[in-house]
Amino acid sequence: MITTFCAATSTAQALHVLNQLQSQRVRFEDISILHRSIAQDESDPSKKQRFLGRNPTEISGAGLFIISGPIREVMTEVRVGSILGGICGGLIRLGVPEIEAKRYEGKILYGDILFSVQTAESSHAKQVKGIFDHAKATDIYVVDKSRALQIRASAIWEGSDQPLVGMHSI
DSSP: OOOEEEEEEEHHHHHHHHHHHTTTOGGGGGGGEEOOOOOTTTTTTHHHHHHHHHEEEEETTEEEEEEESTTHHHOOOOOOOOOOHHHHHHHHHHOOOOOHHHHHHHHTTTTEEOOOOSSSSSSHHHHHHHHHHTTTTTEEEEEETTTTTEEEGGBBTTOOSSSSSSSEEO
């Protein structure tokens, strides 16, 4: 399983990412979104409903967040007294290295929107990375659990699956 992460810095950027993912037939069940709050657009209840997901969930030490998709289960488990609590702990459990997890946590606490998309094939992960790049999302990161590697997406040579730098054992 390959998971590609990014941070969107605005609601408009996040909705653009979500629309692009869905236009490329990425299954909604494979898309996770984590955010503190989103300005609600009452004029489009379908976008609001898709994007906001379920009721707010409390994450240990961080407050209330909207969490949807596969990441919800991990974040819900973390809030129930895990040693590695909070957003950072949940991301670490998903395979994100601590330094990247702390970066994401800081961004989310200050209002960024975290996306993660699960894919089974590297070609699909590259497609997702391309969508994130095109939307100018920040902090794109790829976790490939099948190869037991984490690869900083910006360090992937575009013509190959082989990382140039930023390769770490889990």
